[in-house]
Amino acid sequence: MTERRLAWQLLLGANAVIMILPLLVMLLSATRTNAEIFASPLGLPTRAALANVVKVWQETDFPLYLANSVIVTTGSVAAILVFGTMAAYALARYRFRGAGAVYLFFVAGLMLPLKLAIIPLFIQLDTLHLLDTRLGLILVYVAMGLPSAVFILTGFLRTLPGELEESARLDGACELMVMLRIMLPLARPALVIAGIQNAVPIWNDFFFPLVILTSDRLKTLPQGLTIFMGEFNTDWGVLFAGLTLAALPITLVYIALSRQFIAGLTQGAIK
Amino acid sequence: MTRRRPLPPKVRRGLWVACLLAPAAAVMTLFVVVPVLGAFADAFRSFQGPRPTGWVGLANLRDVLFVAPYAAATWRALGHNIVVLLSLMVVQNGLAYLIAFALLKALPGHRVHQVIVFLPVVLSAIVVGILWKLLLNPIFGAVNETLALIGIQGLPWLGDARTALGSIIAANAWHWMGFPALIFLAAMQRIPREALEAARIDGATDRVLLARIIWPLVAPATTIVVVLTFIGSFNWFELPYVMTGLEGSPGGATDVLGLLFYRTAFGAVSSGLEDFGHGSALAVLMFVVVAAVSAVALRVLRAREIEL
Incomplete structure (x- = not known):
């Protein structure tokens, strides 16, 4: 034994x-x-x-890439959570004709690898003058993240009891207040899961910035690292320092929130 | 301005619901539905730069499947994707299954081990790829230095056509192994304790437990892991891109469909300018293969799942 x-x-x-x-x-x-x-x-x-580390910070565009990654990730995750919660709330708390079809419309996106639609996406962004802009990249991430967010949040919001909602309505609260003051505070755990599930792949993504962004000043961290590797390919200490700095933020957040990270990243697969 | 009569409650509620759904539905339509439908259309078009110039029927698909010089690259890349899939299935997922079982035993420190095994999963494939490229360097890399300590002469792992693909597969296993491990663990934790203890009392060894009792009971997790590994293997791009480059060097030994698709669509040294028509044909083929195989795999694997 x-x-x-x-x-x-x-x-x-x-x-x-x-x-x-x-x-x-x-x-x-x-x-x-x-x-x-x-x-x-x-x-x-x-x-x-x-x-x-000093060299990476002062002599390269590392701080710029880091800032871009922060902007793109926060912007995308915020929009995914706001739009995703709105849609999920409508699907979970109201009965209306076509609700089933709308739910399927969102959830079907879970199965589509958007990477393979990159050519029409590229043309579409070009037509809308969103190529080589942060907004264009963010919109693509929002479209990619919404299916899983709607899926998780609808599932969670459906489990909340209806009594709270009804009593608030009887007290004269309007629908918006019921949603913001009564229901959403209860949905915090699901919001954290949906947020992490989207933040990690967006923070780490390389493919979409590679295709969508061409200006150096807009590039995100993973993209920046590949440029960096070309520039400093003989300066190994600097390369390792750049990698360490790039890996550090997410590693620290992961260690602090490992339970939520593991739940968030495996949940989509288990359910 | 005159005060408008308030709308009837039913209409108001309908408008409210529509407002809630509108932003998400609009973004999804514009950036998922339209492009995905467009992807299928583009495969049957010819392009001049980013502009479609006309319909060419099945010519693009025929070219990438049967006509030189496209076809040879397609089939070679597909072969490599299959090698990647099979190796990951055995090495990465097999190890993950064993690690999950070890974690299930709740040995001292199992929570820390759980955090450690999942740590690489949260890192970017770019960080992982560059890190392993540096570690695998034949002269200054830590891998060969470590092997030298135990008297093994290392190889130029990424520079040798015989070891390059295997090295990237190993880096992938290091990166992702924690993911299937924790999916298997979650499934194992759902097995009633009494079932496992009863088997133990009947004298079942770990080997018997793993092969005969746990394996059928975690079938739903296996389904998910197999399908996700398949999708992941066919979308392989970042790791080979940073470790051996867009051309899949040395000599195409690490070329996979993802790299070939990117080169064809957006241009590269070897394939010249951007070619959206042939690129789209490759994308549609990959999409159809992934969708068809996933559907069949789901059907076959679901059939062996039993309700607990």
Whole structure:
């Protein structure tokens, strides 16, 4: 029995090493000079050196790319949650003709890989003068994120009891107030899940910015990293520092909110 | 201005519902429905730059499937996608199944292990790809340095046609393994404890538990994992793009449909200018293959699921 447990414990331990070690090498190499890395790729930093990080921050467009990623991700997720909640609220709390068809219309989008429609999407954005704009990219992400948001939020809003709503209506509250003051505060957990589920893939996305954005000043972090890799392809310390800085924000948020992250990212698949 | 008579409640409510639905429906129509329908139309058109110049029937589809020089690249890329799919199915998902079982045992530190195994999943494929490209460097990379410690002579992993695709597959497994692992874990946690304990008392070993008892009971999770792995393998783009480049070097050894589609549609050194017609034909083929195989897989896999 104990031997058997030991084998499984060893498997988990070995897995943890394989998962963590590459990230650790990245973190340590970010503080080492090129010469040190070339002399021994696995060595420890000889002194606390932030030179690479400073170089990334001051001599490259990294802060710009970071800001662009923040703007695009926040804008998209905010719009997904607002529009998604509105639609889900209508579907979950009101009975109207064609509700089933409208729900199917939204949820069918879950199955469509929008990447494969990139050519008409590109032409469409060109026609609307949205090519190479943040708004164009955001609208694509909103369209991509709405199906899952509507799906999760409709499911959740349907489970809320009707009595609260009715008593507020009897007290004379209008529909908008019922929605904003009574129902939505209760939907917070579902909003967090829907938010994370969309924020992570949008923050990490590379394909849509690659096609839609061409101006350097608009590029997002993953796109910026590939440019960066071309510019500094011999300066490994700087490359590792750039990777570390790029991975850091989401890693820290993940460690703080791991339960919600895991639920958010696996939920769409399990339900 | 005269005061308007208030609308009847029923109409008011109808308007309110319509207002709630309108923004989401508008964005979805404009940026999902229209482009997806357009994608099918574009496959049958010829293009001059971004402008359609006329209908060409099945010519684009015929070219990418049967006519040189398009066809050879298509079939080679498809072959690589299939290799990716099968390897990930066995290596990534097989390991995930074992890790999920180890996590199910609630050994000391299992919560920390759960967080660790899922950590790479939240990182961008670009970060993962660049990181592994640096680690796999034949001269300065940490992988060969580590292998040297145990006396193994490393290879130029990404530069050698025999190991390049496998190396990217390994990076993919590192990146995504936590995802199927936690889906399997969630499914295993839903199995009634009594069922597992009863089997144990009857003398079932871990191997028997995993193969005979848990495996059929987590069938719904397997369905999801298989379908998502399939869709993921056929949409493979970011990892090969950053690790071996848009041309799928060395010598096309890592070329996959995603790269080929991007090169054909938006232009590259090897395929010249943008060609939306042939690009769309490839996109439609990929879409049809993914949709058809997913539908069949769902049907077959659902049939083996049993209600708990």
